[in-house]
Amino acid sequence: MDKKVVELLNAQVNKEFFSAYLYLGISKFFTKQDLPGFASWYKVQAEEEQEHAMKIYDYLLDQDEDVSLDQIGAVNIDCKDALDAAKAADKHEHYITEEIVKIMDAAVEAKDYRTQLFLNWFITEQAEEERNSKDMIVKIEMLGNDKKNLYLLDKELGARK
Numbered sequence: 190m191d192k193k194v195v196e197l198l199n200a201q202v203n204k205e206f207f208s209a210y211l212y213l214g215i216s217k218f219f220t221k222q223d224l225p226g227f228a229s230w231y232k233v234q235a236e237e238e239q240e241h242a243m244k245i246y247d248y249l250l251d252q253d254e255d256v257s258l259d260q261i262g263a264v265n266i267d268c269k270d271a272l273d274a275a276k277a278a279d280k281h282e283h284y285i286t287e288e289i290v291k292i293m294d295a296a297v298e299a300k301d302y303r304t305q306l307f308l309n310w311f312i313t314e315q316a317e318e319e320r321n322s323k324d325m326i327v328k329i330e331m332l333g334n335d336k337k338n339l340y341l342l343d344k345e346l347g348a349r350k
């Protein structure tokens with residue numbers, strides 16, 4: 190495989206694990222806010238991010254490439270409220286979309302059609318991730334960003350498996 194494509198995929202494994210870590214941090218924030226439904230929703234999201242990382246990990250090994258398991262950055266969640274946390278998640282998803290697009294660009298340049306096919310799943314997934322993170326902001330803004338108003342949404346979010 191093209192060296193740059195492999196490097197970017199390798200870096201993305203780390204970024205997806207960092208996403209998991211970030212969502213765990215947001216989940217912890219909501220646990221401490223006594224909003225267990227939000228906490229559970231973001232914990233499920235953290236698990237999804239680990240699956241994303243493992244998809245790329247498996248793909249690289251399937252192509253007989255190596256995978257470097259680099260250090261995952263620390264997460265310091267400094268959110269003042271639910272809306273702030275939802276906005277942090279939304280910002281992160283836009284960043285991840287940009288990173289996936291960069292890998293796709295490199296795969297196109299390298300005429301690496303197999304990796305382009307592989308990345309199609311992530312392109313679709315990022316559209317869903319951005320929609321979900323935006324929906325969360327819209328819901329919080331509609332209900333009102335205080336704990337009493339968020340109680341009902343907390344019940345709904347707790348149902349995510």
Ligand code: OFO
Pocket residue numbers: 205208237238241281282285315318
């Ligand atoms: Fe892996 O999609 Fe979110 O970050």
